[in-house]
Structure formats: C-alpha cells, structure tokens
Amino acid sequence: MSVRLKLTLSYAGFLMVAGGLLLTAVWAFILRYVPDTERGLLGVSPNRYLLVRTFFPAAAIVLAFLLVFGLLGGWLLAGRMLAPLTRITDATRIAATGSLSHRIRLEGRNDEFRELADGFDAMLTRLEAHVAAQRRFAANASHELRTPLAISQTLLDVARNDPHRHTGELVERLHAVNVRAIELTEALLLLSRADQRSFSRENVDLSLIAEEATETLLPFAEKHGVTIQTSGDVTLTNGSSALLLQMTMNLLHNAIVHNVAEYGTVQVNTASRRKSVVLTVENTGDKLTAQRVSTLTEPFQCGTERIRGDHAGVGLGLAIVKSITEAHDGTLTLIPRAGGGLCVTVRLPAVGR
Incomplete structure (x- = not known):
C-alpha cells in the first residue's frame, strides 16, 4: 500500500x-x-x-x-x-537522469519537509559545482597530457624525416618532455589520493614539517635569490606526514617560483591555537587581485604568466594543497598582500601533546 x-x-x-x-x-x-x-x-x-x-x-x-x-x-x-x-x-x-540544475524551492513554514527540501537543494548545488569542477579538471588534464605527447610526436617525426640529424639535442628535448609528463601524472595521482583520503594517520608536528621542507628547498631558493625565514611553535595535528610534507613543499615551491626577480623573501610560520594549528606561508611577488587569487586553487591555474624552465610546475600545486587540507578536515585561505605577493594560511585541527 x-x-x-x-x-x-x-x-x-x-x-x-x-x-x-x-x-x-x-x-x-x-x-x-x-x-x-x-x-x-x-x-x-x-x-x-x-x-x-x-x-x-x-x-x-x-x-x-x-x-x-x-x-x-x-x-x-x-x-x-x-x-x-x-x-x-x-x-x-x-x-x-543527470540534470542537476533543477531545484525544489519548497515554500511555506519551516517543517520537516521544508528542511528536507532545502537540504536536497543544497546537496544538488554542491553536486552540480563538483561535477562542473570535475569536468573542467578532466578537460584541463587531457589538454596538459596531450601537450607533451604532441611535442614528442613532432620530435620523432622530425627525426624520422631527417635520419642524418644529430640525435643528442633530440634526446635531451624528449627527456625534458618525458620528465614533465611524469611529473604531471604523479601530481594527478597524488591529487586523486588526497581526494579519496586513502592514507593512514598519525600525530604530526607541522613545525618539523616546515623545517624539513625549508631545508629541502633551500638550495632551490638560493639559486633564485629568495630568502626563506622560518619561525613558530610546536604544532601537533593528526594526519599523513607524507601528504602534509608534500603540501608544505608545494606552498614553498610556489612562493619561491612566483616571487620578485631579486631579493625576494618567503616567511614560513607555524602557530598553535586553542583548537587548531596554523601554517602560514607568505611571499613577496607581483600584485594579485582578489578575483585572481580566488581561482588559484583550481587545477592548472597560475598566479602570473606560466613559468618555464627547470622549475616549471604542472599547474596542480595549490590544487593539491587544497585537496590535502580538506582531506585533513582543515581550511585553506589565500589573501593577496598589499605590496605584492601572496599570504597562504592552512588551518588544521589540533591534537593534545
């Protein structure tokens, strides 16, 4: 019945x-x-x-x-x-049927049916935004992966049509293109791993993570004339040490790459609050608008013109940071600095010492 x-x-x-x-x-x-x-x-x-x-x-x-x-x-x-x-x-x-644009918009007093309808509408809104983001990501990823493959195909066609051409330069260029394709693939796998939250958790000190990331990238920073300054307290949180290290490395790498040409600085600070721990990475650089900053966590977005060279990224740095932060039940905040550059704040749940 x-x-x-x-x-x-x-x-x-x-x-x-x-x-x-x-x-x-x-x-x-x-x-x-x-x-x-x-x-x-x-x-x-x-x-x-x-x-x-x-x-x-x-x-x-x-x-x-x-x-x-x-x-x-x-x-x-x-x-x-x-x-x-x-x-x-x-x-x-x-x-x-796949149509996510329809909304119930139930009118009347706030009863159980109204709460159910409003909750369903909110779920559809989030699902529609998520599907749209996934479609953009798939399109961008396909484009980015197609680029190195197309370059490799062109180089191989040139070598086949000119068998007497010196192969040393060809090998070097193919090697660079292949390295970029591998980096992009690894970044996509890391992003998928963070989104699925398929990792084990343990107590992690963010201050030690920041120190390790700074020591690793210090030669890279010196090569580009950027000074890194670190400070902070013991900041304990629960999560994956490897993913949190990757998150901090991405933040530092972006702060070094997207900096001023000479005498740039990067400030890394960790702080402990009552119920959360905070990691802040602040760098000098070009002036950014609030609208531009709001798009930086989207896959394959850059704050300035795309960088080429030995430190070229794949456009997933801050997207990975956002996914890792959300996988650890944290929040990510990006604020443009008045004098140029960016201030990135990662807030994660704290645990007792």
Missing part, C-alpha cells in the same frame, strides 16, 4: 475508535438515568429495551458516517500533507 493509503486508513481507523469510545460513554451515561423498576421479556426492563432499539441503529448510522467521513477526509488530508514529498520525489527522479 502507498503511504497515502496507509495514512488514510490510519485516520479513518482512529476516527472509528474515537467514535466508538464516545458512543460507549454516551450509552453508559444514558443507561444510568433509565429506570429499571419493571421486568419485561427475558428479564429486561421495557425502558431499556426501547433504549436499545433506538440507540444502536442510530449508533450504527453514526459509525458508518464516521467511516465514510474518515476515509474521504483522510485521503484528502494525506494528499495535502504528502504533496511536498511528491515534489521532492519528482526532483530526485530529475536528478537521477
């Missing part, structure tokens, strides 16, 4: 029980005031016999009326009560 029919039978049944109890109470009340002085046929008082002949047919008519009224009224009331659920069901069927 449908829910509407069940509710209708429930309403009608409740009305019948209530009517029956009411008639029983009326019968008992009237019976107290009927004199029982004379004994008639079968030892029953004529007054009471007359009462039975009069009361019970009327009671049966009343119960029949209550049954019909309960069924009709219950059917109408159940339909009215379940109308919002019908709209929600229709929206789920539309979403099941």
Whole structure:
C-alpha cells in the first residue's frame, strides 16, 4: 500500500475508535438515568429495551458516517500533507537522469519537509559545482597530457624525416618532455589520493614539517635569490606526514617560483591555537587581485604568466594543497598582500601533546 493509503486508513481507523469510545460513554451515561423498576421479556426492563432499539441503529448510522467521513477526509488530508514529498520525489527522479540544475524551492513554514527540501537543494548545488569542477579538471588534464605527447610526436617525426640529424639535442628535448609528463601524472595521482583520503594517520608536528621542507628547498631558493625565514611553535595535528610534507613543499615551491626577480623573501610560520594549528606561508611577488587569487586553487591555474624552465610546475600545486587540507578536515585561505605577493594560511585541527 502507498503511504497515502496507509495514512488514510490510519485516520479513518482512529476516527472509528474515537467514535466508538464516545458512543460507549454516551450509552453508559444514558443507561444510568433509565429506570429499571419493571421486568419485561427475558428479564429486561421495557425502558431499556426501547433504549436499545433506538440507540444502536442510530449508533450504527453514526459509525458508518464516521467511516465514510474518515476515509474521504483522510485521503484528502494525506494528499495535502504528502504533496511536498511528491515534489521532492519528482526532483530526485530529475536528478537521477543527470540534470542537476533543477531545484525544489519548497515554500511555506519551516517543517520537516521544508528542511528536507532545502537540504536536497543544497546537496544538488554542491553536486552540480563538483561535477562542473570535475569536468573542467578532466578537460584541463587531457589538454596538459596531450601537450607533451604532441611535442614528442613532432620530435620523432622530425627525426624520422631527417635520419642524418644529430640525435643528442633530440634526446635531451624528449627527456625534458618525458620528465614533465611524469611529473604531471604523479601530481594527478597524488591529487586523486588526497581526494579519496586513502592514507593512514598519525600525530604530526607541522613545525618539523616546515623545517624539513625549508631545508629541502633551500638550495632551490638560493639559486633564485629568495630568502626563506622560518619561525613558530610546536604544532601537533593528526594526519599523513607524507601528504602534509608534500603540501608544505608545494606552498614553498610556489612562493619561491612566483616571487620578485631579486631579493625576494618567503616567511614560513607555524602557530598553535586553542583548537587548531596554523601554517602560514607568505611571499613577496607581483600584485594579485582578489578575483585572481580566488581561482588559484583550481587545477592548472597560475598566479602570473606560466613559468618555464627547470622549475616549471604542472599547474596542480595549490590544487593539491587544497585537496590535502580538506582531506585533513582543515581550511585553506589565500589573501593577496598589499605590496605584492601572496599570504597562504592552512588551518588544521589540533591534537593534545
């Protein structure tokens, strides 16, 4: 049976029980005031016999009326009560076909159906944004992966058409293109791993992670004339040490690459709050608008013109940082500095020492 029919039978049944109890109470009340002085046929008082002949047919008519009224009224009331659920069901069927733009937008007072509809609309909004982001990511990833393959194909075609060409330069260029393709593939795998949260957790000190990342990238920073300054307290959080190190390395690498040409600086700070730990990476560089900064965590986005050379990225640095941060139940904040450059703040849940 449908829910509407069940509710209708429930309403009608409740009305019948209530009517029956009411008639029983009326019968008992009237019976107290009927004199029982004379004994008639079968030892029953004529007054009471007359009462039975009069009361019970009327009671049966009343119960029949209550049954019909309960069924009709219950059917109408159940339909009215379940109308919002019908709209929600229709929206789920539309979403099941792949159309995520439809919204219920249920009106009326804030009851359980309104909360369910609003929650479903919010879920559709997030799902639509996620699907759109995944489609953009797939398109960008395909484009980025196609580029090194196309370059390799062109180089091989040139070598095949000119067999007397010196192969040393060709090998070097193919090697560089292959390295970039490998880096891009590894970045995509790391991004997928962070999104799926398929990693083991342990207590990690972000200050030690920051020191390790700084020591690793210090020669790279010196090569590009950038000074790294580190400071901070012991900041314990729970997560993957490898992923958090990769997150910090990406932040430092971006801060070094996207910096001023000479005398650039990068400041790395860790701080402990009451319920969270904070990692801040701040660097000098070109001036960025708030609108531009809001797109930097999208895959294959760069704050300035794409950098070429030995430190060329694959455009997934901050996207990986965002995924790792969210996988550790944290938040990522990017704010452009007034004098140029960027201030990136990672806030993660703290654990006791």
